[in-house]
Amino acid sequence: MTPEDLRTGFGRFMTGVTVVTARDGSGAPVGFTANSFTSVSLDPPLLLVCPGRFLSSFAAFERCSHFAVNVLAEGQEDVSNTFAGYKGDRFARVPHGINADGVPVIDEAVAQFSCRTEQVIPAGDHIILVGHVMDIAQRDAPGLGYVGGRYFSLGLERDTGAAGFCGAIIERDGHVLMQTTAQGMQPVLVEDAAPGAQRARLADGLAALGITAEIDQVYSAFTQRGTGRRFTYYLARTAQQAVPEGMVWVPITALPTLAFASAPVGQMMARFALEARTGTFALYLGDAEAGDIHTLS
Numbered sequence: 001m002t003p004e005d006l007r008t009g010f011g012r013f014m015t016g017v018t019v020v021t022a023r024d025g026s027g028a029p030v031g032f033t034a035n036s037f038t039s040v041s042l043d044p045p046l047l048l049v050c051p052g053r054f055l056s057s058f059a060a061f062e063r064c065s066h067f068a069v070n071v072l073a074e075g076q077e078d079v080s081n082t083f084a085g086y087k088g089d090r091f092a093r094v095p096h097g098i099n100a101d102g103v104p105v106i107d108e109a110v111a112q113f114s115c116r117t118e119q120v121i122p123a124g125d126h127i128i129l130v131g132h133v134m135d136i137a138q139r140d141a142p143g144l145g146y147v148g149g150r151y152f153s154l155g156l157e158r159d160t161g162a163a164g165f166c167g168a169i170i171e172r173d174g175h176v177l178m179q180t181t182a183q184g185m186q187p188v189l190v191e192d193a194a195p196g197a198q199r200a201r202l203a204d205g206l207a208a209l210g211i212t213a214e215i216d217q218v219y220s221a222f223t224q225r226g227t228g229r230r231f232t233y234y235l236a237r238t239a240q241q242a243v244p245e246g247m248v249w250v251p252i253t254a255l256p257t258l259a260f261a262s263a264p265v266g267q268m269m270a271r272f273a274l275e276a277r278t279g280t281f282a283l284y285l286g287d288a289e290a291g292d293i294h295t296l297s
């Protein structure tokens, strides 16, 4: 048995995805993505999660008096990726609140378990952090799934046949790269058949169209009523001058004058034109007709 066999074997177990949060000795918020979460006991109410010794925040989790486990919702892949890999201020990128213990809790999570540390058990290259659940906030929505190193979502699996698309609002020097279609203009769109690893597949799709761009935050995610098709648009930047076939660089100031491929795309680009003036971009989540805008910065 190689370490790789073990990793692959463990990865076959389907899990949800959580972000575990606490504060370090100086009071700074810390957090990491974890799928080692398990419910343990109802009476007393106990749960566990396994922080690895390799975590930069390991000492904080080993010593914390309180922590929280946030069970991520479908569509929160970006939150998971931020807390698994981003090296800057993770909390500046992710909308969150503060619980009664002063621990950050992630907005839109399907459950937030606020815990007092009950026990810390050394276990090889991880520890088992057992929490006594002091409080729960939860909402009725599908959670984000993870198996074999990829995300999956029950909502998407149920939408059999409803293809997804991901797109990029690509900016360069006050211009946006738009695709011209028979229906009208739209940001560059890539078919996105499988759930998970969306950002990587968007980068591949853009590369296939001859575009090299730095992909930033999700800007808008909605489901088209009727077809059930999911659209996820990211903000992106490029220094590239070349104009791929069927595309055109449009000044952001000219966006309000364009005819767009669909009403939701028109609304999204109108919001983009407005927000580009102030540089404060928000995140839209919902369906094509109704949704919420979440301020990201």
Ligand SMILES: Cc1cc2nc3c(=O)[nH]c(=O)nc-3n(C[C@H](O)[C@H](O)[C@H](O)COP(=O)(O)O)c2cc1C
Residues within 6 Å of the ligand: 017, 031, 032, 033, 034, 035, 036, 037, 050, 051, 052, 053, 054, 055, 056, 057, 080, 083, 084, 085, 086, 087, 146
């Ligand atoms: C889906 C998923 C599940 C993870 N589960 C765990 C886990 O249970 N325990 C752990 O220590 N790291 C886990 N990780 C890895 C950590 O999230 C990652 O190493 C950590 O955020 C790195 O933080 P650092 O840069 O502060 O060291 C997981 C990553 C992903 C993407």
